[in-house]
Amino acid sequence: MQENQTQETEKPLYQKHIPIVTRSVAGKFRNFKTIVMVVAYIVYFGLPWIPWDRNSAVDQAILFDLTSRRFFIFDLIVYPQDIFWLAMILFIAAALLFFTTGLIGRAWCGYFCFQTLWSDLFIKIEHMIQGERPARLRLQKQPWNLEKVFKVGGSHLVMVIISVWTAITFAAYFSYAPSFVKDFFMGTAYPGGYFAVLVLTFTTYMSAGVAREQICLFACPYARFQGVMYEGDTLAVNYDVKRGEGEKGRSIPKAGLKTHEERAAAGHGDCIDCGFCVQVCPTGIDIRDGLQYQCISCGLCIDACNNIMDSVGYPRGLIRYDSETNIASDNPHPPRLEWKRLKVIGYAAALVLMTAVLGYNIGTRSNVEVNVQQVRQPLFVMLSDGSIRNRYVIHIVNKTESDEIYAIDVEGISPKALDMHYFRAVSVKAGKGLNMNATVNLSAEDALKVSKFNFVVTPASTKEAVKIEASFNSQREQH
Amino acid sequence: MMSQDTKKPAVKTTGHSWDGIEELSNPLPMWWVWGFYITCAFAFVYWLLYPAWPIGHMYTKGVPGLNTLTYTATSVDGKETQKTTHWNMRSKFMVEMNEHKAAQKQWFDKVASMPFAEVSKDADLMQFVNSAGKTLFSDNCAPCHQAGGQGKIKFSPNLTDDHWQYGGTYEDIHTTLVGGRRGAMPSFKAVLSGEEIVQAANYVLSLSGEPHDAGAAKAGDALFHGKAGCYACHGPDAKGMTAIGSANLTDKIWLWADVQGAKTPEAKLDEVKYVLINGANNGVMPAWGARLKPEQIKLLTVYVHDSLGGGK
Numbered sequence: 001m002q003e004n005q006t007q008e009t010e011k012p013l014y015q016k017h018i019p020i021v022t023r024s025v026a027g028k029f030r031n032f033k034t035i036v037m038v039v040a041y042i043v044y045f046g047l048p049w050i051p052w053d054r055n056s057a058v059d060q061a062i063l064f065d066l067t068s069r070r071f072f073i074f075d076l077i078v079y080p081q082d083i084f085w086l087a088m089i090l091f092i093a094a095a096l097l098f099f100t101t102g103l104i105g106r107a108w109c110g111y112f113c114f115q116t117l118w119s120d121l122f123i124k125i126e127h128m129i130q131g132e133r134p135a136r137l138r139l140q141k142q143p144w145n146l147e148k149v150f151k152v153g154g155s156h157l158v159m160v161i162i163s164v165w166t167a168i169t170f171a172a173y174f175s176y177a178p179s180f181v182k183d184f185f186m187g188t189a190y191p192g193g194y195f196a197v198l199v200l201t202f203t204t205y206m207s208a209g210v211a212r213e214q215i216c217l218f219a220c221p222y223a224r225f226q227g228v229m230y231e232g233d234t235l236a237v238n239y240d241v242k243r244g245e246g247e248k249g250r251s252i253p254k255a256g257l258k259t260h261e262e263r264a265a266a267g268h269g270d271c272i273d274c275g276f277c278v279q280v281c282p283t284g285i286d287i288r289d290g291l292q293y294q295c296i297s298c299g300l301c302i303d304a305c306n307n308i309m310d311s312v313g314y315p316r317g318l319i320r321y322d323s324e325t326n327i328a329s330d331n332p333h334p335p336r337l338e339w340k341r342l343k344v345i346g347y348a349a350a351l352v353l354m355t356a357v358l359g360y361n362i363g364t365r366s367n368v369e370v371n372v373q374q375v376r377q378p379l380f381v382m383l384s385d386g387s388i389r390n391r392y393v394i395h396i397v398n399k400t401e402s403d404e405i406y407a408i409d410v411e412g413i414s415p416k417a418l419d420m421h422y423f424r425a426v427s428v429k430a431g432k433g434l435n436m437n438a439t440v441n442l443s444a445e446d447a448l449k450v451s452k453f454n455f456v457v458t459p460a461s462t463k464e465a466v467k468i469e470a471s472f473n474s475q476r477e478q479h
Numbered sequence: 480m481m482s483q484d485t486k487k488p489a490v491k492t493t494g495h496s497w498d499g500i501e502e503l504s505n506p507l508p509m510w511w512v513w514g515f516y517i518t519c520a521f522a523f524v525y526w527l528l529y530p531a532w533p534i535g536h537m538y539t540k541g542v543p544g545l546n547t548l549t550y551t552a553t554s555v556d557g558k559e560t561q562k563t564t565h566w567n568m569r570s571k572f573m574v575e576m577n578e579h580k581a582a583q584k585q586w587f588d589k590v591a592s593m594p595f596a597e598v599s600k601d602a603d604l605m606q607f608v609n610s611a612g613k614t615l616f617s618d619n620c621a622p623c624h625q626a627g628g629q630g631k632i633k634f635s636p637n638l639t640d641d642h643w644q645y646g647g648t649y650e651d652i653h654t655t656l657v658g659g660r661r662g663a664m665p666s667f668k669a670v671l672s673g674e675e676i677v678q679a680a681n682y683v684l685s686l687s688g689e690p691h692d693a694g695a696a697k698a699g700d701a702l703f704h705g706k707a708g709c710y711a712c713h714g715p716d717a718k719g720m721t722a723i724g725s726a727n728l729t730d731k732i733w734l735w736a737d738v739q740g741a742k743t744p745e746a747k748l749d750e751v752k753y754v755l756i757n758g759a760n761n762g763v764m765p766a767w768g769a770r771l772k773p774e775q776i777k778l779l780t781v782y783v784h785d786s787l788g789g790g791k
Contacts, residue, residue, distance in 0.1 A: 391639065
C-alpha cells in the first residue's frame with residue numbers, strides 16, 4: 001500500500017501538452033460535419049453583406065448599431081427595451097442544449113460549436129499544406145529547414161489570414177460592412193474597430209490554431225457540465241466492449257485470427273487494434289476506454305472504425321451511437337432514440353413553451369412605446385379657481401423606420417382638460433424617443449371623482465391607439 | 480519515515496545542500512516571467528507619460544510635453560483662460576467638461592436666437608429645455624422654490640400653479656429673473672384696532688369664499704376700501720397688481736397665509752390676522768442678471784413658463 005502511494009507521488013502532476021495530429025477520415029459523420037461547416041461559414045461570412053432597404057440606418061440586413069442603440073435583424077428592429085428577449089433567447093439556448101444533450105449527447109460540441117468549426121477548418125488547412133498524419137508527424141520531428149519553415153509557417157499564415165477575416169466579419173456586424181472593410185484597409189476605421197479585430201484575430205488564431213482541443217478540455221464550462229445531462233438511455237458515441245474485446249481481448253488480425261469465425265472461435269473480439277479511431281480523434285482520446293469527458297462526440301471514430309470493419313469484412317457499428325444501457329445489456333437491440341423520458345419531454349416542453357412566448361412577444365410588439373410618468377413634485381396643484389392640476393411627462397418612442405406623427409388625447413376625462421401646449425399632435429423621428437410635458441386640469445368637483453384615466457396615443461399612419469393608464473391625484477388622497 | 484527516506488524527489492535541485500537537506504529548484508514558468516517583464520516595460524512607459532512617483536510633497540509628472548492636456552478654464556468673473564498641463568485627472572475632467580459644454584452650446588445658441596414662443600413650439604428644443612432647465616433650476620432656484628417649483632407656503636411662490644404675483648408672460652418672468660423682486664406689505668398693527676383687523680381678515684376670507692362672519696366682513700369691506708387703504712395696492716376689486724406684486728385676494732391661492740392648510744375657520748382667520756398684524760416683507764427674489772448668462776436666463780424663463788406649466 002505504502003509502496004503504491006510512493007509510486008503515485010512520483011508521477012509528475014503536470015504533463016506537457018502532446019500536440020494532436022489527426023488523420024483525415026471519410027464517412028457519413030465527416031460528411032455531416034463538412035455540410036454543417038460550409039453552411040455555418042456561408043451564413044457567418046455572408047450575413048453582413050446582405051443589403052436591406054432602410055430609412056433610418058444604413059442598408060444592411062443584419063446590423064447591430066451600438067451608436068443608435070438598435071439591432072437591425074432584417075425587418076425586426078430590437079431596442080434596448082427589448083432586453084428581456086435576450087433572457088428568453090438565452091433560456092431557449094440553454095433548454096435546447098439540455099434537450100439535445102439528454103437525447104443524443106454532446107451534438108453541439110461535435111458538430112456546431114465554433115471552436116469545433118474553426119479547429120476543423122484549421123486542421124484541414126494543415127492537412128492540405130503539410131500532408132496526411134504521417135507526413136505531419138515526420139515534419140514535426142524534422143529540424144527547422146526550409147521545407148518545414150515553408151509548410152508550417154505557410155499553414156499558420158493561412159490560419160492567421162482566416163482569423164483576421166473572421167474578426168473583420170465579426171466587426172462588420174456592428175457597422176456598415178462595405179465601408180468598414182474599406183476604411184479598415186485604408187487605415188481610417190474607428191480605433192475600436194481595429195481593437196476588436198486585433199483581439200478577435202488573436203483569440204480565433206490562439207483557440208483554433210494553437211490551443212485547439214485544450215479549449216474543450218480545460219477552458220470550456222459547457223463541455224464539463226454537459227456530462228451531468230447524460231442518462232443511461234442517452235445516445236452517445238460508444239465502443240461495443242463485449243463485441244470488440246470478446247473473452248480474450250482485442251487482437252491484431254494475425255494468422256489464424258483473420259476471419260470473423262476464427263476470431264470468435266479463439267475468443268477474441270472484433271477490434272483489430274488498428275488505432276485508427278485514436279488517430280482521427282480531434283481530442284486525442286481512445287474511445288475504447290469508455291465514455292470520457294474529453295469526447296466531443298463528433299463521430300469521426302465511428303467513420304474510421306466503419307471503414308476498417310468494411311475493409312476486413314466485419315459488420316459495421318463496433319463503435320456507434322448507442323446508449324450505455326443498451327451496450328451493457330445482455331440482449332442489445334439496434335440503437336434507437338429513447339425520447340420517452342421525463343427529462344427529455346420536460347426540456348422539449350420548456351423549449352416549445354419559451355419559443356412560443358418569444359415568438360408571440362416579437363410578433364405582437366407594438367411599433368410605438370409610450371410611457372407616462374406623473375410629476376410628483378408637487379403631486380397636484382390647486383389653481384386660482386380651486387380646480388386641480390396634475391402634470392405628467394409622456395415619453396413616446398417611435399420604433400418604426402420612418403418619422404411618425406402621434407396624436408395625444410385622453411379618455412375618461414374631458415379632452416379639454418388636457419393641455420399639451422403645442423403638442424396635441426407631435427412628430428417623432430424614426431427610431432427616436434421624445435419627452436413631452438402634459439398638464440391635466442380638473443374642476444374641484446371632477447377632481448374628487450376621477451382617480452384614473454387613460455392617455456391615448458395614436459400614430460397617424462396605423463391608427464392603432466395605445467392606451468396608458470394614469471392616476472389623477474387631489475387633496476382627497478392626502479389623508 | 481521509511482517511505483520518505485527512500486523517496487527520490489522528481490524535481491531538480493539547485494545543487495545546494497546543507498546537512499543533507501537539498502534545495503529544490505522550481506523555476507517560475509516562462510509565461511509568468513515574461514508577463515512580469517512586460518509589466519515592467521509597461522510601468523516604464525507609464526512613468527514617462529503619467530504622474531507616477533511621489534517625491535516628498537512633489538511627484539514626477541512624466542516627460543514634459545510628451546503627454547499634455549489643453550483646456551479652457553472659466554474663472555468666477557467669467558474670464559476664460561487656456562491652460563496646458565501635464566496629464567492629470569483634474570485636467571482630464573476639465574477637457575471633458577469643455578467637450579460637453581461645446582456640445583450643449585448649439586442648443587443654448589438655438590434657444591437664445593429664437594423668440595420665447597417659438598422655443599415652446601419646437602418639440603426637440605423643449606426636450607433640451609426640460610433637461611437643461613431642470614439642472615439650472617435645481618442649482619439656482621430649488622433652494623427657495625423647491626425641486627419641483629412647488630414653492631413653500633409663507634416663503635416662496637408656487638411656480639406650477641396659474642397665479643403669478645409679478646405676471647406670468649415670458650417677458651414678465653424674464654424681468655423677474657434678471658432684476659429680482661422685492662415684495663412688501665406693511666404691518667397694520669398701528670393703523671387698525673384689534674377688532675378692525677378681525678373685520679378686515681373676515682373680508683379677505685370672504686373674497687375667496689372661505690368661511691367668514693358676514694357682518695364683520697361687511698365692516699372689513701369698508702375698511703379695505705377706506706381707512707386701511709388696502710385697495711391702494713390690492714386694487715378696488717382686490718385682484719392685486721402684477722406690477723407691484725400685490726396678491727390677488729379673490730383666488731384660492733395663498734402665499735403668506737396658510738388658509739388652505741388651516742383646518743378650522745378660527746385657524747384660517749388667525750392666519751390672515753397674522754399677515755395683517757405683521758405685514759409680509761420676506762418676499763425677496765434675488766436678481767440673477769449678474770449671476771447667470773443671458774442664454775441661461777432665457778432657457779430658465781422658458782422652463783418656468785412651459786415645463787413647470789404655470790405660465791400664461
